[in-house]
Amino acid sequence: MTVLVIAEHDNAAIKGTTLNTVTAAAQCGGEVHVLVAGHQAQAAAEAAAKIAGVSKVILADGEALAHGLAENLAAQVLALASSYILFSATASGKNIAPRVAAKLDVAQISEIIKVDSPDSFERPIYAGNAIATVQSLDEKKLITVRTTGFDAAAATSGSAAVATIAPAADSGKSRFVSSEIAKNERPDLTAAKIVVSGGRALGSAEKFNEVINLLADKLGAAIGASRAAVDAGYAPNDLQVGQTGKIVAPQLYIACGISGAIQHLAGMKDAKVIVAINKDPEAPIFRVADYGLEADLFEAIPDLVKQLG
Amino acid sequence: MKVLIAVKRVVDYDVKVRVKSDGSGVDIANVKQSMNPFDEIAVEEAVRLKEKGQASEVIAVSCGVAQRQETLRTAMAIGADRAILVETDVELQPLAVVKRLKALVDKEQPGLVILGKQAIGDDANQTGQMLAALADLPQATFASKVEVSGDKAQVTREIDGGLETVSLSLPAVVITDLRLNEPRYVTLPNIMKAKKKPLDTVKPEDLGVDVAPRLKTLKVADPPKRGAGIKMPDVATLVDKLRSEAKVI
Numbered sequence: 001m002t003v004l005v006i007a008e009h010d011n012a013a014i015k016g017t018t019l020n021t022v023t024a025a026a027q028c029g030g031e032v033h034v035l036v037a038g039h040q041a042q043a044a045a046e047a048a049a050k051i052a053g054v055s056k057v058i059l060a061d062g063e064a065l066a067h068g069l070a071e072n073l074a075a076q077v078l079a080l081a082s083s084y085i086l087f088s089a090t091a092s093g094k095n096i097a098p099r100v101a102a103k104l105d106v107a108q109i110s111e112i113i114k115v116d117s118p119d120s121f122e123r124p125i126y127a128g129n130a131i132a133t134v135q136s137l138d139e140k141k142l143i144t145v146r147t148t149g150f151d152a153a154a155a156t157s158g159s160a161a162v163a164t165i166a167p168a169a170d171s172g173k174s175r176f177v178s179s180e181i182a183k184n185e186r187p188d189l190t191a192a193k194i195v196v197s198g199g200r201a202l203g204s205a206e207k208f209n210e211v212i213n214l215l216a217d218k219l220g221a222a223i224g225a226s227r228a229a230v231d232a233g234y235a236p237n238d239l240q241v242g243q244t245g246k247i248v249a250p251q252l253y254i255a256c257g258i259s260g261a262i263q264h265l266a267g268m269k270d271a272k273v274i275v276a277i278n279k280d281p282e283a284p285i286f287r288v289a290d291y292g293l294e295a296d297l298f299e300a301i302p303d304l305v306k307q308l309g
Numbered sequence: 310m311k312v313l314i315a316v317k318r319v320v321d322y323d324v325k326v327r328v329k330s331d332g333s334g335v336d337i338a339n340v341k342q343s344m345n346p347f348d349e350i351a352v353e354e355a356v357r358l359k360e361k362g363q364a365s366e367v368i369a370v371s372c373g374v375a376q377r378q379e380t381l382r383t384a385m386a387i388g389a390d391r392a393i394l395v396e397t398d399v400e401l402q403p404l405a406v407v408k409r410l411k412a413l414v415d416k417e418q419p420g421l422v423i424l425g426k427q428a429i430g431d432d433a434n435q436t437g438q439m440l441a442a443l444a445d446l447p448q449a450t451f452a453s454k455v456e457v458s459g460d461k462a463q464v465t466r467e468i469d470g471g472l473e474t475v476s477l478s479l480p481a482v483v484i485t486d487l488r489l490n491e492p493r494y495v496t497l498p499n500i501m502k503a504k505k506k507p508l509d510t511v512k513p514e515d516l517g518v519d520v521a522p523r524l525k526t527l528k529v530a531d532p533p534k535r536g537a538g539i540k541m542p543d544v545a546t547l548v549d550k551l552r553s554e555a556k557v558i
Contacts, residue, residue, distance in 0.1 A: 069475070070438065071447055091468045095450045098403075098438035107404050107523035110433040120527060125431055126326045130335050133527040173447035173478045177463065181471040190469075194557070219558065227487075237453065237467050237488055244347075244427065244487060252557040262325055269535055273555045275547065290538035290555065293547050303544045308558070 001030035004082035005054075006073075008092055009036060009044035011066075014051070016191040017088040019155055020147035022051050027115040027150075028084050028141070031055045034160075037076045037167070039066035045162050052154035062167025067176035068092055074099035076168040082140070089144040089247075090190070097144050106138035113149030127243040127266035147190065148249035148270055182236065189239065192222030194252045197241055197268070200228035201257025201279065201297060208234035211301050212256060218305045224248065224268075226258045242267035257297045260285030277301065310420030310457075310479070312355040312364040314389065315410055315440075316348040316371050318380040319430045332528040344380045347425025349387070350485045353492040354455060355423050356388030363457045364421070366390050370413055372406045374398055378508060385503035386495040392508045395516065403431075405520035407439040412516035414444050421462065422482045426451060437484035447477040451486040 003025040008015040018034070025032045032053055036045040037060040045059040058080065064072045073096045077085060085100060087093030089111045101108035113131070114122035120135040121143065189195065196216040202208040208229065216223050225235035227242055241248055243266040253271035258264060260276070260283055268274070269288055276289035277297050286292045293300055320326055321341040329336050344352075358364040369384035371377040372395040381392035395409045414422060422444075424437035441448035449455075449464035453472065456463045462477045467486050477483075513519060541547040551558045 067473075070441075070450070074442065091451060094434050095438065095448075098435035099442035099448070101435065102404065102407060102439035102442035105404075107402055108433070108435050108439075109524065110431075110435060124532065125529070126320070126335060127429065127432070128532055129326050130328045130529050131532050132529045135525045135527050136523065137525060138523050171447065173481075174449075175476045177474040177476050179468070179471060179473040231488075236471075237486075238470060240487075243429065243432065252551070252555070263322070269532075273551070273557050274535075274538075275551070286540070287537045288535045291547055291550055292538060292540040293544065294540060295544070300544055304548065307544055307548045 001083045003028050003030045003032050003084040003086065004080060005032060005034045006077060006085070006087045006093065006096070007034050007036045007044065007048050008088055008090060009038060009041065011038045011041040012043045014044055014047045016152065016188065017090055017147040018048070019051060019152035020150040021086050021088045021145045022053055022153040023150040024112065024115060024145045025084065025086050026053045026153070029118055030083065033058060033082070035060065035077065035080065037065045037073055039063055049160040049162050050156050050158050052157045054158050054160045057160050057162045059162055059164045060167045061164065064170035065167055069174050069176060070095045070099055071171035071174050072168050074103065075171065078103055079165070079168065084141045084143065086143045086145055089146050093144050097142060101142040104140055104142060106140050106142050107136065109134060109136055109141065109143045111144055111146040113146050127263055128269065129262065146247055148247055186216065187220070187222045189222040189224055189246050190248055192250050194219045194221035194254070195224045195248050195250045195271070196221045196254045196256065197224035197226065197258060198229050198235065198256050199226040199258030200232060202229060202234055205234045211298065214305050215254065215256070215301050218308050226264050255285050255289070256301060258285055259283045260288065310364055311366045311368060311417055312358055313368050313370060313414060313417055313419035313422045314348070314351045314355045314384065315422070315424045315436070316352065316369055316380050316384050317345045317428045318342050318371070318373065318377050319345045319428050322346055322429055328529055328531050332530060334526065334529050344383050345425055345428045347427060347485055347487070349492040350487070350489050351423040351425050352384045352387045352389060353490045354485060357490065358421070358457060359388065368393065368417060368419070370395070370410065372397065372401055372409050381508055382503050383495065385506045386499045387493060391506055394508065394510045395513055396510050397513050400522065402522050402524055403433055403436050403439060404523060407436055407443060408518040408520055409513060409516055410440050411443045412518055414440070420479045421457070422446070422480070424482070424484050426484050426486055437482055441482035444482070446480055446482050448482045448484065449475050449477055450484040452483050453486055453488050455483055455489065
């Protein structure tokens, strides 16, 4: 029996979330294979071969796979037979996985956080306010993995063989036009050890950048934001933490001027340590914070940065 | 060009659900329900396309219990022209819904199908993509901008790290993200008007698809509780606790 993990990569390197998904795959039982579908992606395939627990890497290399278009990627995955197919529950995984599920005529099991047995899995529902244990009645299991639920597999201790297969053809129905990827030196939000998040209380994009950057720079942290802050234009869309944004589980999450709506808590309550800085003593965020600081963030954060040395 | 939109009725986003004591599910009896927020965005986008003269007709569809008529009326109050309810009391899983939607797509032949990216209950995020696959249509998920011109739709998508633009050949499926638009408030005159718009009810059997559930819910439990911690008197104490107690910095 094989468990196929669809690697997320930029053709040169494997993204960190794939390591967590490999761990989930190993828990399903069977041999773990990793598909690297891309263009000029030999380096990514070699990196995948070094992931602990992976027994085989399958490289599909072709122009139609260069930009991860869902139509072509799904066709590529369908060309491989496997008992289990696992994607990371990221923007890319969520884009492709349901297409594969529908074509295989199986139900997708979304965002699992635990493997209970080879056919039953735990997944959060209602913004994480309940955890459902579901059993798949399908012969093949198509799964997306909430990567915060699983530890990362070691990235360097494996030595799997790389096999090459024919790349999928272009569907001709969709075409990549362009992308704007924000470049920054910060760690990736979903993989960072420390996340500093800002809310509406920041008041403006300028203040958000000034105050939140200050603390994030000091701690080498990734930056997140509440929906209110993103809606108000203080921070870009892809920094939104919560039910419909990113799910994070860092060692330390510092919520600055975030009230703590249930939808936001859904995205960060699995952090190991939560710090909340908020002026409002009644803010719901204090109900989940390990350490609360009732203070004006425009004074508290510069002070905090100073005292961190 | 017809535009088809799928809407779902869900527990209102403002309600904190409770897990039933027997672990069989969450208690949604007597809980406020409304149109899934992402679906509202889908309806708004379709109606804007019609207002721009790019869509000829906006059709709202839903699969589920009779109360969904209310949700479809809301869609028509926003501006959809007519609605179709595939009525059933059976619990529907995404794949089963998708097969019904696919039957409606075959029947109505829309140029564009717009759906929300996820229902804020099961949070599965799959219906639109599955529909695109079964109908053999191209898709654009997490859409933040949609421009239709000729037989193409250019869609800007929110991806990890930034934005991506793809061009789809119509017919196609677009799956909305949060910031595609801000849905309008429905006005009383439009609610009255919506009551007169046609709403067809069909039985799943009429569509020739019947799908048994593929996922069995074994139990539903409360998530691990996270208790409130302690309030710090000042920044110095906070720094000290993070260093010596939590050891995270």
